[in-house]
Amino acid sequence: MSIIVVGSINMDVVARTATHPMAGQTVLGNQLRFIAGGKGSNQAIAAARAGGDVRLVGKLGQDAFGKTLEAFLHQEALNLDDLTFSPNAPTGTAIIVVDEHGENTIVVIPGANHDLHPAHLSHLPIHPGDFVLAQFEIPLETIHALFTLARSRGANTVLNTAPAMPCSRELLEQVDYWVLNEVELALYGGETVPPHDHDALTALALRTRVQHAQTMVVTLGAEGVLCVPAESEQAVFIPAHRVQAVDTTGAGDCFVGAFVTALRQAFPLESALRFANAAAALSVQTEGASLSMPTRQAIEAFLHG
Numbered sequence: 001m002s003i004i005v006v007g008s009i010n011m012d013v014v015a016r017t018a019t020h021p022m023a024g025q026t027v028l029g030n031q032l033r034f035i036a037g038g039k040g041s042n043q044a045i046a047a048a049r050a051g052g053d054v055r056l057v058g059k060l061g062q063d064a065f066g067k068t069l070e071a072f073l074h075q076e077a078l079n080l081d082d083l084t085f086s087p088n089a090p091t092g093t094a095i096i097v098v099d100e101h102g103e104n105t106i107v108v109i110p111g112a113n114h115d116l117h118p119a120h121l122s123h124l125p126i127h128p129g130d131f132v133l134a135q136f137e138i139p140l141e142t143i144h145a146l147f148t149l150a151r152s153r154g155a156n157t158v159l160n161t162a163p164a165m166p167c168s169r170e171l172l173e174q175v176d177y178w179v180l181n182e183v184e185l186a187l188y189g190g191e192t193v194p195p196h197d198h199d200a201l202t203a204l205a206l207r208t209r210v211q212h213a214q215t216m217v218v219t220l221g222a223e224g225v226l227c228v229p230a231e232s233e234q235a236v237f238i239p240a241h242r243v244q245a246v247d248t249t250g251a252g253d254c255f256v257g258a259f260v261t262a263l264r265q266a267f268p269l270e271s272a273l274r275f276a277n278a279a280a281a282l283s284v285q286t287e288g289a290s291l292s293m294p295t296r297q298a299i300e301a302f303l304h305g
């Protein structure tokens with residue numbers, strides 16, 4: 001295996017409404033769907049559909065959602081040898097509201113995802129040159145142990161600090177590629193709101209980076225992506241494709257998964273960013289997180305067609 005994703009698997013309970021309810025307000029929705037989600041699962045599916053060899057390490061509950069998600073994951077080209085079931089906790093769930101502009105709000109109830117402990121990692125077949133990917137919907141101590149192991153085996157580490165939360169500097173020092181959106185960058189950089197112009201974003205990314213050998217990838221939604229490569233002070237900006245977004249849920253996950261596959265296949269950094277930017281532009285044109293991840297063929301047709 002060459003890409004190892006250790007992360008969350010959720011059942012997304014997705015309501016579509018014209019507008020998001022304000023606190024204390026009730027609005028009528030027009031659709032309710034149950035869709036496989038979770039940042040770990042979404043990123044693993046995105047990486048596999050983009051052409052990567054992917055192992056997903058995750059935990060489900062022994063309940064109806066868990067059974068449904070297990071069956072769904074088995075339809076994807078994923079290695080699921082390390083998909084296990086929590087004895088007590090329910091399957092992770094996300095309550096998602098998507099408005100008519102495709103913008104979402106999400107509440108995640110982690111459940112079994114928080115039962116993924118460092119003890120589940122020691123046997124993982126991590127080899128030199130592999131890419132090991134995690135997000136912040138599993139315990140941070142598990143990610144720290146994972147990245148320590150990955151580094152000791154000569155693998156590359158990729159962290160998507162979503163949803164953003166405080167973490168130790170020691171954990172961030174284990175990260176080769178740090179992928180986050182602009183709001184998360186503001187939070188880790190100690191700002192209340194993200195800066196608007198690219199020079200200020202670059203300066204903030206440089207201040208936030210914990211070591212020179214770290215590549216910062218800052219996704220900017222419908223604007224595109226800004227990257228400060230390792231050992232560089234100059235940013236690369238790739239504009240987003242102009243498309244009609246119907247649901248942006250999982251756009252960041254699609255970007256990360258496709259990006260890691262491109263890196264694992266030795267694409268130069270800027271080509272990997274363009275590949276991921278195209279994949280994510282395709283994903284926002286389809287409803288549902290996991291359902292919207294494009295195939296390698298679709299990404300290449302979009303980029304070169």
Ligand code: ATP
Nearest residue numbers: 181219220221222224240245250251252277280281
């Ligand atoms: P989410 O939490 O919704 O999954 P995110 O906040 O982690 O997303 P974004 O920065 O919103 O991530 O989006 C990730 C990438 O997806 C962007 O860098 C861009 O490549 C692509 N993207 C997002 N929204 C659009 C859009 N409306 N049109 C085209 N591309 C988009």
Ligand code: RIB
Nearest residue numbers: 010037038039094250289
């Ligand atoms: O990034 C989108 C994902 O965040 C959803 O699938 C939801 O499960 C939450 O984890």
